[in-house]
Amino acid sequence: MNSLKKLWPQIRDFVIILIGSLMQAVALRLFLIPAHLASGGVSGISQLINHYTDWPIGVMVLIGNVPLFLLGWRFLGGQRFAARTATAIITYSLAVDLLLYIPFFPVNGLTDDIFLNSLYGAVVAGVGYGLVYRARGTSGGSDILARILNHWRGTPMTQSYLMVDS
16 A cells, blocks of 8 residues: 555656647647647647648657657656656657547547637647646657756746747
């Protein structure tokens, strides 16, 4: 019983990371992709590659995150960082591609209104990102670079994200 008490915070964090990553994937598939809105970072680049080549977005996200993941492993904390970030990246990548195969999932989105798609997509993805960060993980991509900048230069996270995404 005592060992379960010690493991519970880690289990809770991984469950939160799974939920947050799934929310990010739903936001991308349900709101951003149907409205032809590019996400930021590796996901946005993956969307552009998909537009011109029809390669799966999730696979491109996974491939694009490999070098950034290795950088993060090196500079942000080894195994703890790696386990949490790998969980987030793999869950997000798989969910982005596998959501298309759920029979009741609306592939063409919920609305044709670009404003509503951008608003709902940003809110759902933002909550997903927040959950992943709350569980001390990153969603991969530019998140890793922003965290490295924050860790090594002391730049506030908001400014780090702004610099990296710019």
